[in-house]
Amino acid sequence: MPDRSVEVHYAMLLAEWNELNDRERARRLRPLQAVCADVAALRRGEQGAHRLQLEHDRLELDRERRKECMEEKFKEWANDPGTRVRLLAKPEGGITPETLERIQRELNLM
Numbered sequence: 001m002p003d004r005s006v007e008v009h010y011a012m013l014l015a016e017w018n019e020l021n022d023r024e025r026a027r028r029l030r031p032l033q034a035v036c037a038d039v040a041a042l043r044r045g046e047q048g049a050h051r052l053q054l055e056h057d058r059l060e061l062d063r064e065r066r067k068e069c070m071e072e073k074f075k076e077w078a079n080d081p082g083t084r085v086r087l088l089a090k091p092e093g094g095i096t097p098e099t100l101e102r103i104q105r106e107l108n109l110m
Contacts, residue, residue, distance in 0.1 A: 006035050 013020075013028050020028070077083050095103075103109075 006032060006039070 009032055013025075013032070017025065
């Protein structure tokens, strides 16, 4: 359970508010305002960290979804008969048998 001392001090100050002069109100209010500002800053930090974690989780989920989608697209692509023909077709041109023989001869491979 969170510490309720600031709330108690505010409640006590409010209960005596009409009986206090302006100077005394300001004197007693100042430390409570400082504590509240610190608590608010801490909460903003916690919320920022939480928001950052949510963004990280969202990006990780997006990355996983893109990976799954890419794998599905690859499977479709790999199963496409036209793709298979293009991948397995012998390249046109290339090294002639004469050129290959010359390379082997010059590199002393024969």
